[in-house]
Amino acid sequence: MSRAFGPWAKVAVILIVLHFALPFLLLLQRNVKRRVERLGRVAAMMLVLSMVDVYWLVVPAYEPNTIQWMPLLLDLVFLAVIGAIWVSFYFWQIKRMPLLPLHDPRFEGALHHEHGD
Secondary structure, eight states, X not given: OTTTSTHHHHHHHXXXXXXXXXXXXXXXXXXXXXXXXXXXXXXXXXXXXXXXXXXXXXXXXXXXXXXXXXXXXXXXXXXXXXHHHHHHHHHHHHHHSOSSOSSOHHHHHHHTOOOOO
């Protein structure tokens, strides 16, 4: 009930509008789905709002009429730190492993194949 009223209710309305209604209406349009930039913006918006949705569901509402800002800031910092660790580990791993298959007889022909574009 504490999420249905007060400041948390505003987050719920934002989630309903931006996480469901707007992407639904945007993805009905053919020109949005055919342009990679627009589709990428919709996907990025949905990814961010999915994180907001999970946060809204998981974080306890300490008091019914307030949002605690210090835990929110700490959660954002920890999310950024974990993301930075993951990205650095990803790039460290990608430097150690080949991106193309080695010693694959089918791959040699694909390197010299010309596209008909």
